Amino acid sequence: MSDFRAMLAGFPNFNASESFFPNINLQDGLNWAEEFIQNVVLPRLPEAVASHFPVELGTVLVMFGCAGIFVAVVPLLPLVLVLAERKVAARFQNRTGPMRVGPWGVLQTLADGVKLLFKEDFIPPQGDKFLFLLAPYVIFACSFAVFAAIPFGQNILVSDFNIGIFYIMAISSVIVMGVIMAGWSSNSKWSLLGSLRSAAQIVSYEIPLGLSILTVVMLVESLSMSEIVASQSNGVFSWLIFRTPFTFIAFFIFFISGIAEVNRTPFDLPEAESEIVAGFHTEYSGMRFALFFIAEYANMFAVSAIAVTLFLGGWEGALPGYDIIGGLPGFVIKTLALVFLMMWLRWTLPRLRVDQLMNLCWKYFIPIAFFNILGTGIWGLIFPEDTLVSTGISCAIIYIGLIAAYKMAGRTFAERPAPQPS
Amino acid sequence: METTQQTESKIIELKPFADEMVVNMGPQHPSTHGVLRLELKLDGEVVREAIPHIGYLHRCFEKHSENLSYPQIIPFTDRMDYIAAMNQNWGFCLAVEKLLETDESRNFEVPERAEYLRVLICELNRIASHLLSFGTYGMDLGAFTPFLYAFRDRERLLLLFEKVCGARLTYNYVRIGGVSEIIPLEPGSITEQNYLDEVEAFLDYFEPKIDEYNELLTKNSIFTERTTEVAVMSADMALSYGATGPNLRGSGVDWDLRRDEPYSIYDRFDFDVPVAVDVPELGAVVGDCWCRYKIRMDEMKESVRIVRQILAEGLPDGPVMADLKAVRPPKGEIYFRSEAPRGELGFYIVSDGTPKPVRVKGRSPCFSALSVMQELSRGLMVADIIAIIGSIDIVMGEVDR
Numbered sequence: 001m002s003d004f005r006a007m008l009a010g011f012p013n014f015n016a017s018e019s020f021f022p023n024i025n026l027q028d029g030l031n032w033a034e035e036f037i038q039n040v041v042l043p044r045l046p047e048a049v050a051s052h053f054p055v056e057l058g059t060v061l062v063m064f065g066c067a068g069i070f071v072a073v074v075p076l077l078p079l080v081l082v083l084a085e086r087k088v089a090a091r092f093q094n095r096t097g098p099m100r101v102g103p104w105g106v107l108q109t110l111a112d113g114v115k116l117l118f119k120e121d122f123i124p125p126q127g128d129k130f131l132f133l134l135a136p137y138v139i140f141a142c143s144f145a146v147f148a149a150i151p152f153g154q155n156i157l158v159s160d161f162n163i164g165i166f167y168i169m170a171i172s173s174v175i176v177m178g179v180i181m182a183g184w185s186s187n188s189k190w191s192l193l194g195s196l197r198s199a200a201q202i203v204s205y206e207i208p209l210g211l212s213i214l215t216v217v218m219l220v221e222s223l224s225m226s227e228i229v230a231s232q233s234n235g236v237f238s239w240l241i242f243r244t245p246f247t248f249i250a251f252f253i254f255f256i257s258g259i260a261e262v263n264r265t266p267f268d269l270p271e272a273e274s275e276i277v278a279g280f281h282t283e284y285s286g287m288r289f290a291l292f293f294i295a296e297y298a299n300m301f302a303v304s305a306i307a308v309t310l311f312l313g314g315w316e317g318a319l320p321g322y323d324i325i326g327g328l329p330g331f332v333i334k335t336l337a338l339v340f341l342m343m344w345l346r347w348t349l350p351r352l353r354v355d356q357l358m359n360l361c362w363k364y365f366i367p368i369a370f371f372n373i374l375g376t377g378i379w380g381l382i383f384p385e386d387t388l389v390s391t392g393i394s395c396a397i398i399y400i401g402l403i404a405a406y407k408m409a410g411r412t413f414a415e416r417p418a419p420q421p422s
Numbered sequence: 423m424e425t426t427q428q429t430e431s432k433i434i435e436l437k438p439f440a441d442e443m444v445v446n447m448g449p450q451h452p453s454t455h456g457v458l459r460l461e462l463k464l465d466g467e468v469v470r471e472a473i474p475h476i477g478y479l480h481r482c483f484e485k486h487s488e489n490l491s492y493p494q495i496i497p498f499t500d501r502m503d504y505i506a507a508m509n510q511n512w513g514f515c516l517a518v519e520k521l522l523e524t525d526e527s528r529n530f531e532v533p534e535r536a537e538y539l540r541v542l543i544c545e546l547n548r549i550a551s552h553l554l555s556f557g558t559y560g561m562d563l564g565a566f567t568p569f570l571y572a573f574r575d576r577e578r579l580l581l582l583f584e585k586v587c588g589a590r591l592t593y594n595y596v597r598i599g600g601v602s603e604i605i606p607l608e609p610g611s612i613t614e615q616n617y618l619d620e621v622e623a624f625l626d627y628f629e630p631k632i633d634e635y636n637e638l639l640t641k642n643s644i645f646t647e648r649t650t651e652v653a654v655m656s657a658d659m660a661l662s663y664g665a666t667g668p669n670l671r672g673s674g675v676d677w678d679l680r681r682d683e684p685y686s687i688y689d690r691f692d693f694d695v696p697v698a699v700d701v702p703e704l705g706a707v708v709g710d711c712w713c714r715y716k717i718r719m720d721e722m723k724e725s726v727r728i729v730r731q732i733l734a735e736g737l738p739d740g741p742v743m744a745d746l747k748a749v750r751p752p753k754g755e756i757y758f759r760s761e762a763p764r765g766e767l768g769f770y771i772v773s774d775g776t777p778k779p780v781r782v783k784g785r786s787p788c789f790s791a792l793s794v795m796q797e798l799s800r801g802l803m804v805a806d807i808i809a810i811i812g813s814i815d816i817v818m819g820e821v822d823r
C-alpha cells in the first residue's frame with residue numbers, strides 16, 4: 001500500500017501538502033476502499049489467497065467498481081425523468097401520456113431507449129466525422145461528472161472536494177464545447193445556428209450563475225459542497241435562501257440561469273424545434289441522439305440538485321434536530337420539486353428570442369447579481385454571525401419584498417384593460 | 423397605391439460585405455405550416471431576405487375544374503383551405519348561385535333553412551380554423567400546451583361537423599342551391615333539437631375558454647415580447663398587397679365582407695368586426711403580429727355571438743335544397759367574394775351555358791398574405807420569421823391550389 005501512496009505522491013497535484021489544490025481528499029477515498037478490502041474481502045478469503053492478495057490493485061478495482069455503479073445508476077435518473085416529463089406534460093394538456101408499454105406506460109422510456117439503440121447510426125458524409133462521433137461523449141461525460149460533487153446525503157457523496165462548486169462550474173462549462181463540436185461537425189446550417197446560439201447562451205448565463213453562487217460562497221466562506229450543506233443545518237431558516245434577502249434574489253437568478261444553462265423552455269433556443277428544427281443535434285440519430293437526450297435530463301436534475309444544495313439546505317432537514325425532509329429522501333424530494341417547476345415552466349411558457357435572451361442576461365441578471373454580491377458583503381459586515389436577529393430581519397425584508405412584488409405584479413396584470421375593438 | 427413603410431423599429435444595421443448564409447427553411451420544416459419553402463439569406467441570425475417559394479402542393483384545381491361539372495368541383499374546394507373547408511365550399515357555391523340567379527327564366531332561390539344551416543356551420547368552422555391558428559401560433563413560439571388545448575376544443579367541433587356531413591376534414595357539405603341532403607336534421611325533429619343543444623353546449627363550454635386562452639397566451643409577457651412591434655404591416659401596405667381578413671383588420675382597416683357587402687343572411691345578425699387598435703399596456707401597435715393574432719381571438723367571440731343568435735331564433739322549416747334539376751348556369755361570367763376565416767375568398771367563373779365551366783379562378787387570401795412575407799421579414803431575426811408565418815396564418819393548400 002505504501003508503494004502505491006508513494007507513487008501517488010509523485011504526482012504533484014495529488015500531494016496533499018504541496019499541491020495547487022491543497023486538500024483534495026483522494027487519500028480518504030483510498031482509505032475507505034482499502035478498509036473495505038481489509039475488513040470485508042480479506043476475512044472471507046482462504047488464508048493462502050489472502051496472504052498474496054494484491055491490496056493495492058484490489059483497492060483500485062473497488063474504486064472502479066463504485067464508479068461503475070455510479071455510472072450505471074445515475075443514467076437511470078433520466079429514464080425516470082423522461083417518463084415523468086411526459087406524464088407531467090400530459091396532465092397539463094388533458095392527456096394521459098404513454099399508457100401502452102408496461103403498467104401506466106412506465107416502461108415507455110426503456111422501450112424508446114431500445115428502439116434508439118437499434119436505429120441506424122447515421123454520420124453525415126460531408127461532416128467532420130471525428131468531432132461528430134466525439135461530441136455526444138463530451139456532453140454526456142461532462143453532464144455526469146457534475147454528479148461526482150453533489151452531496152446526496154450525509155455520506156452519499158462520491159468525492160468531497162474542497163472546491164466542489166468550483167469544480168461543478170468548470171465541468172459544466174465544458175458542455176458548451178461538445179455542443180459547438182456537434183453543431184460544427186454536422187455540416188448542417190440548422191445545427192450550426194443552434195450550436196452558436198447555445199454557445200452564446202451558455203457562456204452568457206454562466207456569469208449570473210457564477211455570481212449568484214458567489215453570494216453563497218461569501219456567506220459560507222467555503223467552496224466545499226459538504227461545508228455549504230453543513231452551514232444550513234439549523235432548520236429551514238438557516239437555509240441560505242432565507243439567510244439574507246440577497247441570497248433570496250440570488251436563488252431565483254441561479255435557478256433561471258440554470259434553466260438557461262440546460263436549454264429548457266423558455267430558453268430552449270439552441271434546440272428550438274419550430275425555428276431551427278432540432279438545433280445542434282439535428283443530424284444525430286440512434287444512440288448518439290439518446291446520449292444528448294439523457295445528458296439533457298441529467299443536467300436538469302444536476303442544476304436542481306445544485307440549487308437545493310446551495311440554497312435549500314441540501315440534505316439537511318427543515319427542523320433542527322429532526323429529520324423532516326432531510327437525508328437522501330429529503331434531498332431527492334426537494335430536487336424533484338425544482339425539476340417539476342422546470343417542467344411546469346416548459347409546458348406553460350413560449351420561447352424567448354435570441355436578442356431578448358441576451359438582454360435578460362446582460363441587462364438584468366448580471367447587474368442584479370453584482371448588486372447581490374455588494375449587498376451580501378454589506379450584510380456580512382453588519383451581521384458577522386448568523387443570529388436569530390439577522391435571520392428575522394432577513395425574513396421580514398423578504399416577506400415585505402414579496403408582498404410589494406405581488407402588489408406591483410397584480411396591478412400590471414390585473415388592471416390591464418382589454419383591447420377594445422373600435 | 424404607393425407603399426409607405428411605417429415605423430420599422432426592428433431594422434438592424436447590416437454590414438454591407440458580411441458573409442451571407444443561404445438557408446432553405448422548408449418545404450419540410452416544423453413550422454412552415456405545410457410545404458412552404460422560404461429561402462432565407464442570413465447574416466448570422468438576422469434575415470436579409472426571405473423569399474417564399476410555393477407550388478409544392480399545386481394540384482391543378484383550376485384546370486381540373488374546366489373538365490368537371492359544377493357540383494363535382496365542390497369537393498376540390500374542400501382541398502383548398504382544408505382547415506376551413508365549409509367556408510370554401512360555400513364561397514364556390516355562392517359564386518355559382520349568383521350566376522344561376524342571372525338566369526331570369528329559372529327563379530332560383532336558396533331556401534331559408536339552408537341559409538341558416540350554412541351560417542351556423544360556417545361560423546363554427548371559422549371558430550375551428552381560428553382555434554387551429556391560435557394553437558399552432560403558440561407552438562411556433564415554443565408554447566406547446568395551447569396547441570393541444572386548441573385541438574381538444576377543435577375536436578368537439580369536428581364531431582359536430584361529422585354529425586351533419588359524415589366527414590371531419592373535407593366536408594362537401596354546402597352544395598349549389600342548399601346544403602347536403604344527408605343531414606340527419608329533419609326540420610323540427612328531435613335530432614335537430616339534439617344537434618342544436620349540442621352546439622349550444624359547445625358554445626357554453628367554449629366561450630369562457632377564450633378568456634382562458636387569452637390569459638394563457640395572449641397576455642403572456644414572453645408572448646407579447648415575441649409578437650408586439652414585430653413585422654408591422656401598415657394599412658397602406660396591407661391594402662397594396664391585397665391582404666384581407668384578419669390580416670387586413672389587424673392593420674387597422676375596418677373591412678369585413680360579412681358586414682360591408684352582406685351576402686347570404688349576414689345582414690340579419692348583430693355582430694362586431696374586431697379591428698386592431700394600439701394596446702400600449704402590452705406594447706402592441708396596429709399591424710404587428712400580436713394584433714393579427716388578437717383579431718382572430720376576438721373573431722371567435724363574434725362567431726359565437728352569431729351562432730347564438732341562430733340558436734335563439736331556431737332553424738326555419740322547409741327544404742334544405744333548392745329545386746334544381748341540373749346545375750347549368752347561363753352564359754356569362756361572375757366574380758363573387760366571401761369572407762372566409764383567412765380573408766376574402768373569391769371565385770371567378772366563366773360559363774358558356776354548358777354544365778361545365780369554361781374557366782374557374784380562385785382568389786386565395788393566403789396567397790396575397792404570403793406575398794407580404796418578403797417585405798415584412800427584411801432585417802428581422804430567424805425567430806421572427808416564424809412569428810410572421812404564424813401570424814399571417816397561411817394554409818398552403820389554398821396558396822398553391
